[in-house]
Amino acid sequence: MAAAAQGLSVRLLDEAPQAGGQVYRAPPQSFGAKADPEGIRLRERLRASPVTTCFDHTVWSVSPGFRVDALRPDGTVSFTARAVIVAAGAQERVVPFPGWTLPGVIGLAGATIMLKSQGLLPGRLTLVAGQGPLLLAVAVGILKAGGRLAAVIDLASRAEWWADWPAIASRPALAARGIAWQLKLRRAGVPIFYRHAIRTVTQTESGLAVATGPVDAEGAPLAGAGHEFLVDVVTVGNGLTASTDVTRLLRAEHEFKAVRGGWVPTLDADFRTSLPGLYVAGDGAGIAGAAAAARDGWLAGLAAARDLGALSTAAYEQRVAPLRRAASRARLFGAAMAKLMALRPAQVAAIAGETIVCRCEDVTRGELDAAVREGAREVNQVKAWTRCGMGPCQGRICGDIVGALVAGRGNGRHEAGYFTGRTPFRPLPLSQLAPLTDYADLRLPPPAPL
Amino acid sequence: MAHSDIAVIGAGAMGATTALHLARAGMRVALVDRGEICREASGVNAGTLTLHMTRAALIPYAIKGRALWLSAAEWLGLDVGARSAPGFSLAFTAAEEELLVKRAEARAAMGAPIRLMTPAEVCTIDPGINPAICAAAFCELDGHVTAYLTGRGYRQALVAAGVTLVEKTPVVEIDRRDCAYRIIGRNGTQLAARRLVLAGGVWLETMLAWLGLHIPVKCLTNQLVVTERMRPVMRSVVGIANGLLSLKQFENGTVLIGGGWQGHGDPIRGGVEPIPDNLIGNLQLARHAIPALCEARILRIWLGLESETDDAMPMVGALPGLPDAYVIGCVHSGYTSAPYMGLLLAQLILGHEPEMPLFDPGRLIRSTAAQPKDLP
Amino acid sequence: MSVYELYTVRRQRTIGMKESQSLLQCSSLRTHQIKQASLVRFSFDDKLIEAYAGETVAAALFAAGIRVLRQSPRAGAPRGTFCWMGLCQECIVVADGVRRPACRLEVQDGMVVQPGTVP
Numbered sequence: 009m010a011a012a013a014q015g016l017s018v019r020l021l022d023e024a025p026q027a028g029g030q031v032y033r034a035p036p037q038s039f040g041a042k043a044d045p046e047g048i049r050l051r052e053r054l055r056a057s058p059v060t061t062c063f064d065h066t067v068w069s070v071s072p073g074f075r076v077d078a079l080r081p082d083g084t085v086s087f088t089a090r091a092v093i094v095a096a097g098a099q100e101r102v103v104p105f106p107g108w109t110l111p112g113v114i115g116l117a118g119a120t121i122m123l124k125s126q127g128l129l130p131g132r133l134t135l136v137a138g139q140g141p142l143l144l145a146v147a148v149g150i151l152k153a154g155g156r157l158a159a160v161i162d163l164a165s166r167a168e169w170w171a172d173w174p175a176i177a178s179r180p181a182l183a184a185r186g187i188a189w190q191l192k193l194r195r196a197g198v199p200i201f202y203r204h205a206i207r208t209v210t211q212t213e214s215g216l217a218v219a220t221g222p223v224d225a226e227g228a229p230l231a232g233a234g235h236e237f238l239v240d241v242v243t244v245g246n247g248l249t250a251s252t253d254v255t256r257l258l259r260a261e262h263e264f265k266a267v268r269g270g271w272v273p274t275l276d277a278d279f280r281t282s283l284p285g286l287y288v289a290g291d292g293a294g295i296a297g298a299a300a301a302a303r304d305g306w307l308a309g310l311a312a313a314r315d316l317g318a319l320s321t322a323a324y325e326q327r328v329a330p331l332r333r334a335a336s337r338a339r340l341f342g343a344a345m346a347k348l349m350a351l352r353p354a355q356v357a358a359i360a361g362e363t364i365v366c367r368c369e370d371v372t373r374g375e376l377d378a379a380v381r382e383g384a385r386e387v388n389q390v391k392a393w394t395r396c397g398m399g400p401c402q403g404r405i406c407g408d409i410v411g412a413l414v415a416g417r418g419n420g421r422h423e424a425g426y427f428t429g430r431t432p433f434r435p436l437p438l439s440q441l442a443p444l445t446d447y448a449d450l451r452l453p454p455p456a457p458l
Numbered sequence: 459m460a461h462s463d464i465a466v467i468g469a470g471a472m473g474a475t476t477a478l479h480l481a482r483a484g485m486r487v488a489l490v491d492r493g494e495i496c497r498e499a500s501g502v503n504a505g506t507l508t509l510h511m512t513r514a515a516l517i518p519y520a521i522k523g524r525a526l527w528l529s530a531a532e533w534l535g536l537d538v539g540a541r542s543a544p545g546f547s548l549a550f551t552a553a554e555e556e557l558l559v560k561r562a563e564a565r566a567a568m569g570a571p572i573r574l575m576t577p578a579e580v581c582t583i584d585p586g587i588n589p590a591i592c593a594a595a596f597c598e599l600d601g602h603v604t605a606y607l608t609g610r611g612y613r614q615a616l617v618a619a620g621v622t623l624v625e626k627t628p629v630v631e632i633d634r635r636d637c638a639y640r641i642i643g644r645n646g647t648q649l650a651a652r653r654l655v656l657a658g659g660v661w662l663e664t665m666l667a668w669l670g671l672h673i674p675v676k677c678l679t680n681q682l683v684v685t686e687r688m689r690p691v692m693r694s695v696v697g698i699a700n701g702l703l704s705l706k707q708f709e710n711g712t713v714l715i716g717g718g719w720q721g722h723g724d725p726i727r728g729g730v731e732p733i734p735d736n737l738i739g740n741l742q743l744a745r746h747a748i749p750a751l752c753e754a755r756i757l758r759i760w761l762g763l764e765s766e767t768d769d770a771m772p773m774v775g776a777l778p779g780l781p782d783a784y785v786i787g788c789v790h791s792g793y794t795s796a797p798y799m800g801l802l803l804a805q806l807i808l809g810h811e812p813e814m815p816l817f818d819p820g821r822l823i824r825s826t827a828a829q830p831k832d833l834p
Numbered sequence: 835m836s837v838y839e840l841y842t843v844r845r846q847r848t849i850g851m852k853e854s855q856s857l858l859q860c861s862s863l864r865t866h867q868i869k870q871a872s873l874v875r876f877s878f879d880d881k882l883i884e885a886y887a888g889e890t891v892a893a894a895l896f897a898a899g900i901r902v903l904r905q906s907p908r909a910g911a912p913r914g915t916f917c918w919m920g921l922c923q924e925c926i927v928v929a930d931g932v933r934r935p936a937c938r939l940e941v942q943d944g945m946v947v948q949p950g951t952v953p
Contacts, residue, residue, distance in 0.1 A: 023920065023938075030919065036888030036940075040869035071731045086734070099921055109924075111901035111914030118918035121937075126893035127867035127886075153865040259727075367916070367924060370908035383613050383623075389494045392501055392606040395710075399907075400686050400757060400923035405916075431732070435686055435755035435923065437932065442741030444752070447550045450742055451735065455557060456511065456701025456718065457770065686933070687907050689953045710907070711952055755933055 010309025011093070012058045014318040019087055020059050021078055023066040023434075027051050029097055030117060031298045033125040041127060068432035070254050074285065077431075083440055091285040091312045094255065095305060098248035098269065098291035101408050102138075103227075103355050104363050104373070107209030108244070112216050116142040116245030120149065129155040131241025135218050137161035137206050138245040140349035141186070146243055148189045151196055158237045160193065160200040161220050163227055163246070163355070164348055172344035179299070179341040205355065206244060207234060215240045227355025247349030249408050250292050256429025258283055264421045267347050268294030270408045271426045278311035278328075279304060287312055295349060297342025303335040356412040365413070366406045368399020376410065380417045386425045387414050400435050403427040462488040462622065464782075464807070465641050465651035467629055467665060470500040471793060472786045473657030474612040475800025476807075478534075481619035483808050488649050489621050490641060492628035496609030499659055502762040503793045504682055504716035505605035506704045507540070509570040509597050510547040510561065510697050512791040515771070517568035518814060523795035527603050530797075535618065536611040538603055543706070544583055545600025545695040546575075548591045548747055555593040558699035562595040572597045586692035586748050600695045602706045605793065624649065632668040639783070653782035653807070660725045660763045662773075662787050669780055672825045673773070675788060678764040679723035680716065681732050681740060686757050687711035691750040703743045713754060715744045721761040729761025766790070773819040774799055775806065779826060785819050863897050876945035878927070885941040892918065892925050892936035903927055903936060904950035926950030 012018040020027075026034050032047030054061065065078040065085070074092045078085055100117040102108060114122075114130060116138055122128040129150060135158045136147045147160050169186075170176065176183045193200060205227065207219040221234030248269055255262065255273040261282040263274045272294035279287045289308035290301035307328055314324040359365065361374035371394050379393040387410050390396060396410060397403030403410070407427050414424040462485075466477040469491035477489040489495075507527060512520040526533065527540040547562070549555040562572045575596040581589050583596075616623055627643040632654070634640065639654040656665045663675040688711050696705040697717075704716040719736040723729040737759065745751045765788040767773055772789040786803050789795055802812040871886035878895055885894030892915045895903065902912040903925050915925040920938040927936045928948040936947075 035867060038888030039867065039871060039886070041867045042869075077734075099919070100917060109906070109911060109913060109916075111903070111912050114915060115917050118916060121918040122893065122896070123865065123867075126889055127865045128893050128897055129863040129865055132863070153867070155865075364909075367906070367913075367922065370906050370911070379610070382610060383617070383625075384494065384610075385625075386494055389497065389609065392497070393610040398757075400755070400926070401921060402757060405922050430758050430760050432756060432759065434920065435757055435933075438685065438741055438745065438754045438756055439752040441756065442738050442745060444745065445742060447746060450746075451739060452700060452702060452743070453719070453736075453739075455699070457513075687952045753931070753933070 009054065009057045009059055010306040011313050011318075014310070014313035016313055016316060016318050018059045019062060019089070020054075021062045021065045021067050021076065021087075023064065025063050027054050027061070027063070030121065033121060035125045035127060039127055044124075066434055068434055068436050070258060072258060072283075079434075079436060079440060083443075090316055091287065092254070093287040093289060093305075093308050093312060094292055095288075095290045095301075096251040096253065096292040098295055099251050099404060101246050101249050101269075101351065102244055102405075103246045103351070103409060104359055104365050105206050105208060106360065106363050107211070107216075109364055109367055110209055110211050110216065112240060113209055113242045113244065116146050116243055117248070119146045119243040123149045123153055129153055130243050131239060132156065133158050133215075133239045134241045134243060135159055135161065135237050135239045136243050137220070138247075139163040140245070140247050141345045142245050142349075144186065144189045144193070147198065148192055151192060151198070157193075157196070157198045158239045159220075159235065160198060161204045161206060162200060162202050163205055163223060163352065165203050165225070168348065172347065175340040175344035178337060182341060201235065204234065205229070206242070209242055212238070214238060216242055218242055223355065227352030227358070229358050246355070247351060248291065248295050250294055251404075252292065252426075253429060253433040255281055255286070255288060256426065257431055257433075258286060258429075260286060262426065265294055266350050267343065268296070269346065269349070270351070270411070277332075279308035280311065280315075285315070295342070295346040296339050297345055299338040300335060300342040303331060303338050307331055307335060351408065351412060353412055353416060356409060357416050359413070365409055366394075366396040366399065366403075368401050368405075369395045371396040373413065376413055377417065380414055385414070385418045385423055387411055388425065388428055390414055391427065397427050402430075459640075459648045459650050460488065460622070461638070462486045462649065462651040464488070464653040464655065465490060465639060465649055466655040466657055467632075467641065468657035468659060468661070468787075469495040469612075469623070469625070470498055470657060470659055471496065471608055471612070471796035472500075472659075472789075472800055473655065474500075474616060475797050476655055476657060476786060476803050477621050478612065478615055478619055479801055479804035480807060481616070481621045483804070487621045488624060488651060489616060490624045490627055490629060490643070490649065492626070494609065494625050495613050495616075495623065499762050499764055500608045500793060500796070501606050502682065502760060503605050503680075503764075504704050504706070504714055505539075505603040505793065506695055506706065506716065507601040507603060507794050508545045508695055508697060508704070508791075509565055509572060509599055510545055510595060511701055511704070512565070512570075512794065513770070514564040514568050516789070516791060516795060517565055517570045519795040519798050520791055521569065521599065522798040522814075524599060524601065526797035526801075527794070528601070530611060534611050535615045536607075538607040538611040539708075540601065540603040541709075542599075542601040543693070543695050545597040545697070546580060546584065546587065547595045547597075547697045547699050548580075548587065549593040549699045550591060550746065552592065554699040558593055558595055561699060570597060571599055584692055584694040584696075586750060587694070587696065588747055588749050595699075602695055602708070603793070604708065629665075632665070654784070655803070655807070656783070656785045657787055659787055660765045662765060662785065664725070666777075666785070669777065669783060670826055671777065671780075671823055673819065673822045674768055674824060676766040677723070677725050678718070678766055679721045679729055680762050680764055681719045681721045681736060681759065682762060683715040683737070683741065683756055683759050685713045685715070685751070685754040688713065688754055692748050696747050698743060698747065703740070703747060705744055705747055713748075713751065715740060717743065723761050723763060725763065729763065732759050732761065764792070767822050769822070772799070772817040773822055774803055775816040775818050778820040778823070874941050874943040876941055876943065876947060878947045879949055887941065889941055890937050891927060891929065891939045891941055891945075891947060894941050895936065902949075907952060
């Protein structure tokens with residue numbers, strides 16, 4: 009909207025049927041349900057703006073220059089543009105434990121989607137575990153929707169939540185909400201176990217049996233009795249990581265920032281990547297929260313407008329100054345939350361050898377360790393030797409964990425690297441890309457020499 | 459500075475094989491690569507073992523190479539997924555049938571067990587193949603290798619043989635000093651070796667220039683597509699007479715689609731992006747050959763770089779005008795024959811007569827600059 | 835088919851095993867968010883499933899108590915929804931012959947859905 013307001017022709021593509029991403033994800037219109045008022049406002053503003061929207065479009069490739077290829081229900085389609093702003097957001101990260109692949113174990117973000125956009129409780133009796141603000145948001149969301157909670161299992165200590173109190177105080181409304189959530193859980197009698205983590209989940213006849221236990225500040229398990237629960241659903245999340253499909257594919261520069269979720273594209277102050285014409289805003293640039301995302305998105309739109317000549321440098325500087333100030337304020341709170349979500353290397357180091365790390369290909373920690381022992385020091389070589397990351401999700405779910413594992417056994421995250429980005433960004437039905445034609449109509453290059 | 463008897467630059471299958479045999483014969487070998495072992499062409503190619511598409515003159519080498527891949531567990535020490543499978547080359551038009559017959563004859567004359575087969579016979583052996591074919595050629599000595607396992611196979615063998623493996627070390631210069639080659643890496647590493655083997659694939663032109671030789675090396679950017687695991691849809695390795703398709707399904711159910719369709723890329727940037735028409739064309743051919751592929755979902759599209767000389771024949775042998783310097787590479791169907799090519803070069807370097815003729819790089823030299831920098 | 839049960843019981847600090855077991859046996863997962871709904875019917879693994887128009891196949895199956903959507907390729911282990919955003923590919927089903935993530939697939943009347951296990 010910021011770019012369009014400067015007179016640029018702007019196309020917005022999203023694989024969802026409506027705008028809102030994960031934070032403002034709307035329930036289907038047929039439910040007649042109430043959506044988040046912020047989300048409603050956002051969608052209304054978008055509809056009223058000159059932006060051309062393309063929903064139900066799954067972008068599967070972006071080529072230099074730029075050409076954007078998308079899959080929509082009736083086939084593939086391509087668009088060209090002088091600039092691309094990537095706002096692909098974040099994805100969930102879960103540190104593997106025995107039983108994490110059982111049906112009924114879902115992510116915190118996954119539980120949020122069920123509640124917000126499908127009118128569904130994750131379970132009749134749910135265990136909520138992990139770290140970061142999503143933990144409480146989901147726990148309270150379940151209570152408000154009429155569900156029951158067995159417990160909340162938090163990696164962090166109570167003190168850690170308030171460690172960054174100036175940042176938290178910078179958003180008094182959100183701070184107050186956090187406190188209100190705590191009280192609500194307390195009043196509902198939901199036990200919260202700080203500095204605890206899931207040890208195992210096992211499928212029994214009556215439900216999922218969960219064993220939890222204490223951990224230290226780095227997430228390493230401590231000896232000592234934990235607690236056991238019998239539930240039908242476990243929802244767990246260990247923070248968010250940036251979705252870097254586009255920037256990895258285009259070979260933009262990336263850097264590793266643990267507090268921003270891991271590998272993120274290297275950006276200048278105006279959200280430009282190392283490639284001219286390519287910008288990234290929102291959590292896809294590194295976890296910073298919804299408020300920062302909105303402001304940073306606006307800034308990136310103005311930067312693109314300036315770079316494409318639709319806004320003079322003077323006008324640009326004038327417009328962004330106040331926005332930049334507001335954005336850095338907004339980022340304070342987001343950064344504190346992001347810190348709570350950062351991966352704890354000791355928790356990863358403690359993953360048992362028989363635990364599956366790559367869900368798609370059933371690759372265990374032990375198999376990854378063996379590859380590193382044999383000389384694979386970088387995640388792509390580990391992938392080549394074990395098939396970890398070669399399944400349908402192409403390493404998106406396990407990538408950060410694999411990076412941490414390989415880094416831990418070698419020389420850190422930079423040497424371990426990240427999975428090479430390739431197209432398509434999502435599995436692409438062959439029949440939609442290559443429609444059936446008569447053989448005679450195929451345009452074939454000259455045959456190979458004899 | 460570390461000293462070796464011989465330094466091999468480029469740890470793909472060609473360089474790694476050469477290094478392995480030299481080390482096993484007792485030489486002190488350093489094997490240098492800019493990345494981790496076997497992550498370029500050797501690790502990302504289609505892994506097809508097919509005599510249908512091998513240049514006729516290279517058939518004897520490919521047959522030997524195939525046998526070596528299939529017996530890798532014995533001489534390399536690790537199974538890299540090599541499997542024997544029947545191989546078909548298909549024709550869908552009269553023109554393709556003509557091409558098919560010519561190709562089959564040329565290869566059969568060089569010793570490849572290729573014979574023509576009726577469509578009915580073909581579909582009995584592999585019911586997944588489109589029955590609408592006009593004609594087909596059959597080779598029982600085909601198969602495939604899991605290319606991405608190549609590095610794992612070679613690394614443990616090289617380490618066991620005592621090779622000094624220097625990974626993640628891009629080489630920026632090679633010169634001669636005190637009767638030895640001095641290899642200088644971008645990160646400041648320096649190695650010295652009395653003898654030198656260049657095995658740098660598409661980067662050979664640059665490497666040869668360091669030694670004052672101008673041999674053009676063309677870089678082909680080959681497209682590959684892999685599907686998600688799917689139900690068994692084919693049992694053989696499939697190609698088309700026009701040479702534009704390679705298709706196989708692995709035990710894990712994934713189908714790998716190749717055929718040399720070009721994408722954008724070069725030795726400096728690597729594979730950059732597929733060309734849309736080429737992606738679509740390749741996939742359309744694939745689903746013509748194996749109709750059930752219409753059910754597949756594509757998981758990944760990538761590009762691999764392949765090197766080619768002016769006459770499209772290999773360069774394997776001693777470099778003229780330079781003491782103790784050799785080159786190996788630019789072999790069509792190079793992955794298939796790599797274990798044999800490396801063995802032959804090692805034989806030459808060790809002072810034996812290679813059991814099959816090599817390919818004189820001298821024929822390709824366009825010009826020589828001044829001799830490699832000879833420092834006092 | 836939907837049964838809403840209201841809890842007014844003042845609960846204990848921790849829910850014991852017995853209460854857990856009884857909780858797990860009753861009540862629906864549908865929340866009061868849904869104000870209106872028309873029903874559609876589709877089949878999964880040859881079982882008839884009733885669903886609300888507009889929801890995803892994943893949600894409809896989950897609400898119907900079906901959480902196992904396929905088996906994993908190497909270990910043959912049961913798998914179901916995980917990320918709910920079309921990323922993890924764990925909820926893959928075959929709908930009218932096409933492999934899709936169930937969490938990104940809207941229910942249609944008469945749809946024939948099969949588990950996503952690769953034979």
